[in-house]
Amino acid sequence: MEFIEDDDGVAMQTPLRAILPRSTHNEDHEYHYHVNNFESHDESGFTASLVINVKAEDDAKKWMSEFAESSRTTWRVMRTCPTAKKYVLFKKIYRCHHGQQRRAKEGTSRHSKDTGCCAKLTLTVRRTVTQSGRKSKNSDPHIQTHPTLVKLEWKHNHVISIPAALKYRDASPETCAKLEELFKNGNSPASALNILELELQIQDPDKYVMNCADRSICPDLHFCYRLYHKIFRKAYGPADGADMVAAVDEKVIANYNKEAGMTCAKMIRSSTGELIIGICTPLMQRVHTLMTHSSELVFIDSTGNVDRHGSRVFLLLTHSSSGGLPLGVIITSNEQERTIVEGLQLLQTICPAGAFGGNGNDGPAVFITDDCTAERKALHAVFPQSVLLLCSFHLLQAVWRWLWDSKHGIQKHHRQGLFFHVKNMVYAEDATAVEAAFESAISDPAVIRYPGYRAYINSLYERRQVWAQAFRIGLRIRANNTNNYAEAAMKVLKDSILQRSKAFNVPQLLDFMILCRFEGFYQRRLLSVVNQRPLKWNIQTHNRSKISKDDISKTGESTYEVTSQSDRQCHYTIDMAVGVCTCHEGITGGACKHQEAIVTHFKVASSNFLPTSAKERELLLKIATGCNDNVPSGWMDPLQSVEPMAEDVAEPRLQETALVNGHGDMQDRR
Incomplete structure (x- = not known):
């Protein structure tokens, strides 16, 4: 329990009691006060002299910071007194930060927070034992138990607990620690402040209106940026140079x-x-x-x-x-x-x-x-x-932007038709179809009307080998255009x-x-696949194929033939070891419904689809972590104890011949 009393043992008046801190933040020490003098000045405030049971310089500074918090005021050091005297351990004079310490230069305006406040506080830690080892001869009977003397002139000329004053307070150490932790977690100054405000609102909605006005609890964005730069300049060095x-x-x-x-x-x-x-x-x-x-x-x-x-x-x-x-x-x-x-x-x-x-x-x-x-x-x-x-996307995007650029003078009702000429060339099935689409484009009256566009598509056509999908058949791009x-x-x-x-x-x-x-990030994504919990947005998913097992026949060790569902006379040849199919989607090694049907009905492993066997997932685990020793034995086992038959499993591998031939074709096309 704290004691606040004057020389006659009378309990102290409410104004002083309300602003003094009761105990430290961790509540391991309770402050005891003895009031030597108190004089009220009605509306202008009061002056008081009191002693505290604080004996060290660091504890006195801590009390000062807690006094600033309990009184909701901010203090600046006005003067530091020398401590060479044998009776004084520490002494500083503080002023309210709404008072100007030095006079403003002539011709300059005062800061908006400067009200000329004359409130002042003198904090003195007196020695209980002199430097020679003797007890202090100070006449104050409380010096041994209450060596810290506080002289307070509470004469503020401004209101304290309103937003106009609270917005100038210093951010508290607790607030700075929260912001620093948010910065270390990757937040920007703006996002860190947003999270801090949200936490204050959730923790105490009733007091949020007052807390968000107090800069010590909820600082402004400029302070967050300054703290951000201060922290990372210390951790990572200068910003440049x-x-x-x-x-x-x-x-x-x-x-x-x-x-x-x-x-x-x-x-x-x-x-x-x-x-x-x-x-x-x-x-x-x-x-x-x-x-x-x-x-x-x-x-x-x-x-x-x-x-x-x-x-x-x-x-x-x-x-x-x-x-x-x-x-x-x-x-x-x-x-x-x-x-x-x-x-x-x-x-x-x-x-x-x-x-x-x-x-x-x-x-x-x-x-x-x-x-x-x-x-x-x-x-x-x-x-x-x-x-x-x-x-292909960037090419079509560039064409569309060219058409919409006002300096080219393309009328709005012609743009879509002109765009489709290039689109037809991009998605043509073979080189002949690309050439036919180009001839159709340059003979179109709308194209002839715009010589600039005709020159533009002529320059594009000269580079058709790099963007037309017809020239990519046989390349191992796995349907990625x-x-x-x-x-x-x-x-x-x-x-x-x-x-x-x-x-x-x-x-x-x-x-x-x-x-x-x-x-x-990528390690987590790989482990989600290893643990059979892939995220749909970053995993190539596929729908269940409607092709029945009767429409599939095995023609070799890893080759299959699938009957077309739309034309029963048409058949597609698939090599699951290489991961290619003769259909339009699978010709470049992409995932297609025919390969999916084989994976579903014959339990064949394919690198085009999510791993189904333990061996495939073990490979992804090794890529993600570097070893497989950090999981227990049997971690990759399926839900059912029956494994796919060994003869039906074709391990994904590179086909040297196909790859070399593919590379040769690439060189020719280039």
């Missing part, structure tokens, strides 16, 4: 490579002095060597606006039945061709010996990109044997990893976002 570059190499890359036990990241300066970082994490290296799809097809895309320096992030992924899987990340300071070339060459030095499914530095058979000239030229320079295809896997990965990077906020600097982007969170 040579020290920031040194922090990338010493604090992030070196430490990560040491923890991983291998070289997973490197940083170099380009020939023009640009910063280039290559990343191939352990999970990415396992995708290179264990996922055979990485030798067939790779998607590449870039994004910017990820940090405050305009860095570009290039992401390489491959296709799988579990969704797109990352193969590498390149961070550069620009998107110039020479910079991308050096970034790809740097990535080659980090990738494992069996990179790209065993192709090594030759790269994959096919790249699918958007129509970025610098990116495509850089890929051709580093991987000359690979075929560079253009994303767009760069959607890379687009989805960029959405993951910005939404789930960056959480729609910019990184503080390059070290934070590399450490906090790419190395820590990015790999963890």
Whole structure:
């Protein structure tokens, strides 16, 4: 229990009792007060002199912070008195922060919070024992038990507990700790403040109106940004400059490579002095060597606006039945061709010996990109044997934007018809149909009316091998004609990893976002497939095929023949080991209903569909974690004890002959 009394033993008046703190935050110490003097000044406030049972300097500072909280006021140090005297351990004079400590310069206006308040507090911790070891000779009878003296001049010329005053209070240490934890969890200053406000509203809806007005409990957005920069500047170094570059190499890359036990990241300066970082994490290296799809097809895309320096992030992924899987990340300071070339060459030095499914530095058979000239030229320079295809979606999007650009003068009612000419060429079934669609386009009166559009589609037609789907038959693109896997990965990077906020600097982007969170995200997605709980949005799902088992006949070790459901005279040939079908959808190795029927009726494993056997899921587990020792024996067993017959299971593998022939066809087409 606290004691507040004057010299005559009379209980102290309410104004002083209401503003004094009763105990410390952890309630391990209760404050006891003895009031020496109290004088009321009616409406202008009061003055008081009291002593407290506080004996150390740190405890006195703690009491001062708790007094500011209990009285809902903010104090600034007005003067620090010397402590050389043998009777004083600590002494400071504080002023209300609504009072100007120094006079404003002539010609400048005062701050909006400056009311000229003259409230003042003097805090003195007196020595109970002198430096010579003797007891203090101070005449105050309470000095031994209450050595701290407080002289308070409570003469505020402003109202204290209203929003106009509370909005200037300092954020409390508890509030700063909450914000710091939210920042470390990946929140931006704006999102952290939003979460803090939501928690305050949920915890006590009745008091939220008052709490949200108090800056010590609910700070403003500017404070959140300043705290954000202060925290990450300390953790990751300066926001830019040579020290920031040194922090990338010493604090992030070196430490990560040491923890991983291998070289997973490197940083170099380009020939023009640009910063280039290559990343191939352990999970990415396992995708290179264990996922055979990485030798067939790779998607590449870039994004910017990820940090405050305009860095570009290039992401390489491959296709799988579990969704797109990352193969590498390149961070550069620009998107110039020479910079991308050096970034790809740097990535080659980090990738494992069996990179790209065993192709090594030759790269994959096919790249699918958007129509970025610098990116495509850089890929051709580093991987000359690979075929560079253009994303069909990006091509059609570019045509549509060209038609809607007002400077080209295309009338609105002609745009759709002109667009369909290019669309017909994109989806034509063979090269002859592409040529026929082009001839139809250039002879259309609407096209003749716009010479600029005619020249535009002529330039497109010259590059038809890279965007027309008729020229992709026989290529192992697994029915992927767009760069959607890379687009989805960029959405993951910005939404789930960056959480729609910019990184503080390059070290934070590399450490906090790419190395820590990015790999963890894909590990969780792979484990969801391993545990047979895939998410539909990132897994290629399929509907149950209506093809009966009687319509399927086995013609070889891994080959089958399926009768068409629409034309009984038509038959499709399927090779489940290669994962191809003679139908339009499966001719490039994509999943089709005929392969699905074989998987359903014959229990054959296929890399085009979600893994059904324990062996397939064990491979994904190894890619995700690096080993299978962290799960108990029998973890992959099916719900029923009967396993598929061994002779009906065709393991997914690369067909060397088909792949080589496919690669040869690619070179001819290129």
